[in-house]
Amino acid sequence: MKFGPVPLDEAEGAILAHSGMVGEKRFRKARVLTAEDIADMRAAGMSEVIVAVLDDNDIEENDAATRITEALRFTGAEAKPAATGRVNVFAETDGVFTVDKALIDAANRIDPDVTIATLAEYAPVIAGQMVATVKIIPFAVSAAVIDGIVRLAKDRTAFAVHAFKPQTVGVVQTTLATLKDSVLDKTLKVTEARLARSGSRISQEKRTPHETAAVAAAIEDLANDSDMVLVFGASAMSDPDDDVIPAAIRASGGTVFRSGMPVDPGNLFVLGERNGKPVLGAPGCARSPKPNGFDWVLDRMFAGIGVTGDDIAGMGVGGLLMEIPSRPEPREPVPVPLHPQVHVVLLAAGRSSRMGGPNKLVALFEGKPLVRRTAERVVASNASGVVVVTGHQGERVHAALAGLKLTIADNPHFAEGLSSSLKAGIANVPDTAAGAMIVLGDMPGVSSADIDQLIEAFRKSGGKAVVRASYGGKRGNPVILPRALFASVSHLEGDTGARHLVEAGDVEVIDVEIGPAAAVDVDTPEALEKAGGILQG
Numbered sequence: 001m002k003f004g005p006v007p008l009d010e011a012e013g014a015i016l017a018h019s020g021m022v023g024e025k026r027f028r029k030a031r032v033l034t035a036e037d038i039a040d041m042r043a044a045g046m047s048e049v050i051v052a053v054l055d056d057n058d059i060e061e062n063d064a065a066t067r068i069t070e071a072l073r074f075t076g077a078e079a080k081p082a083a084t085g086r087v088n089v090f091a092e093t094d095g096v097f098t099v100d101k102a103l104i105d106a107a108n109r110i111d112p113d114v115t116i117a118t119l120a121e122y123a124p125v126i127a128g129q130m131v132a133t134v135k136i137i138p139f140a141v142s143a144a145v146i147d148g149i150v151r152l153a154k155d156r157t158a159f160a161v162h163a164f165k166p167q168t169v170g171v172v173q174t175t176l177a178t179l180k181d182s183v184l185d186k187t188l189k190v191t192e193a194r195l196a197r198s199g200s201r202i203s204q205e206k207r208t209p210h211e212t213a214a215v216a217a218a219i220e221d222l223a224n225d226s227d228m229v230l231v232f233g234a235s236a237m238s239d240p241d242d243d244v245i246p247a248a249i250r251a252s253g254g255t256v257f258r259s260g261m262p263v264d265p266g267n268l269f270v271l272g273e274r275n276g277k278p279v280l281g282a283p284g285c286a287r288s289p290k291p292n293g294f295d296w297v298l299d300r301m302f303a304g305i306g307v308t309g310d311d312i313a314g315m316g317v318g319g320l321l322m323e324i325p326s327r328p329e330p331r332e333p334v335p336v337p338l339h340p341q342v343h344v345v346l347l348a349a350g351r352s353s354r355m356g357g358p359n360k361l362v363a364l365f366e367g368k369p370l371v372r373r374t375a376e377r378v379v380a381s382n383a384s385g386v387v388v389v390t391g392h393q394g395e396r397v398h399a400a401l402a403g404l405k406l407t408i409a410d411n412p413h414f415a416e417g418l419s420s421s422l423k424a425g426i427a428n429v430p431d432t433a434a435g436a437m438i439v440l441g442d443m444p445g446v447s448s449a450d451i452d453q454l455i456e457a458f459r460k461s462g463g464k465a466v467v468r469a470s471y472g473g474k475r476g477n478p479v480i481l482p483r484a485l486f487a488s489v490s491h492l493e494g495d496t497g498a499r500h501l502v503e504a505g506d507v508e509v510i511d512v513e514i515g516p517a518a519a520v521d522v523d524t525p526e527a528l529e530k531a532g533g534i535l536q537g
Helices: 035-043 061-071 101-110 143-153 181-196 212-225 244-251 293-302 309-313 370-379 394-400 418-427 448-460 483-489 525-530
Strands: 002-007 020-022 025-027 048-053 058-060 073-075 077-079 086-091 095-099 114-118 130-136 140-142 157-163 168-175 201-209 228-232 255-259 270-274 277-282 341-348 385-390 407-410 433-440 466-471 474-482 509-513
Touching: 020 035, 058 061, 058 143, 061 086, 061 114, 061 130, 061 140, 061 143, 077 157, 095 293, 101 114, 101 143, 101 157, 130 157, 140 143, 168 181, 168 212, 181 201, 181 293, 201 212, 212 228, 212 244, 212 270, 212 277, 228 244, 244 255, 244 270, 244 277, 255 309, 277 293, 341 370, 341 418, 341 448, 370 385, 370 394, 370 448, 385 394, 385 418, 407 418, 418 433, 418 483, 433 448, 433 483, 448 466, 448 474, 448 509, 474 483
Parallel strands: 073 157, 168 201, 168 228, 228 277, 341 385, 341 433, 385 407, 466 509
Antiparallel strands: 002 048, 020 025, 058 140, 077 086, 086 130, 095 157, 114 130, 255 270, 270 277, 433 474, 466 474
């Protein structure tokens, strides 16, 4: 591939290297220049243009990204069509991600013009979350590079999403005089929530004295009717061999593979088995919803991925979890103001692709463009500030918002998907904000009172929880993200929103019922008309 300036007489069929204006027309990067384009350039006074000219053995960027993706065998995931030299791959189901690191590393060594990036090994994922991306950096790469990756990937599985398989779980909780029933009750609720992400459930709970024989009997009984048994001890394990939980697993006829885990929190974990069914001694930190090593083991087991004593021993690198930024209560708490500020990020950059052409955000509702109607309600709320993210038909959206007290954040990358707009919005939220409310521009029913209700719930949480609008017990929008999740937004890619950040379990989620407004958006002409809108050209 040749790259650089060429005379216009030689530019037809070449690939435009940079976006720019040609007269009154905007030419985007990667445009294949036609005879008409060349004529427009001459009329604009140009004599040469910077382009990429492909050699005979070059593969165009989208074709190259597609070929590489097709060569990479994977399961439980779906690749989207290539665009701008990139193919994104998304999970088809909730589960756990695994990857052949050696294969991906080897493929990335072949030529730096080809990049393959994935999630980390054993990362938990939800359906629709991006798990991998293939990106071609220049406008084309040599066919020899593609052939090398194809040969490398042959007969190997590059990565996979292992779907969660719901299981029944028996729970044993031991008791001591010093342990309150309220702690045991809370542990049960936390465990139910922890199991819910895989669709699993508690089949039965037994509370026993903190004695080996009593716990062993409970394990034996529960293992007959459950797929797995979890044991919560009233006292922390102090002897890996003879303490109550490991001793009880053995006394029940089971085997202990490992006591102790190089993950903090999660050190006092016990991995055992009885008659082919896992029996796990839960560390004390598992009484809390905060992430810990116990989650790593449960996720793998529910996804059908075996966990051995050697696997546990290998969890030390990356196992220091106590200060991860997404933890809602790190051991050195971040101060939260008495009255936490919430700034609104109003998303108005989308292309309204399901409308067949017209932009839904300028559709009229009671004589006002939808985006202005939504923005007025946000401005009239108790939000401390408003950032509107624009992109598609930005000038029309800007005009619709004229005169309102808000900040405009233009997103030039809006075509890359929702994540780019979230990043642009969060980047413009001031440091004084404890949370950002994500408001979709196409939800005509959300009122200022609804927004105030969500803000009040966020303030009552101390500015630490995710607050989500709901209708009839089902999640909806808007959603307030606490500052603890802002850094995670920067890692989103493609047409991915913040849903998996909300549902990862790192931060408490509070659902606030606001009625039908939480569920009504206007993605189609029919939905818009039903909601009372009139499309404009």
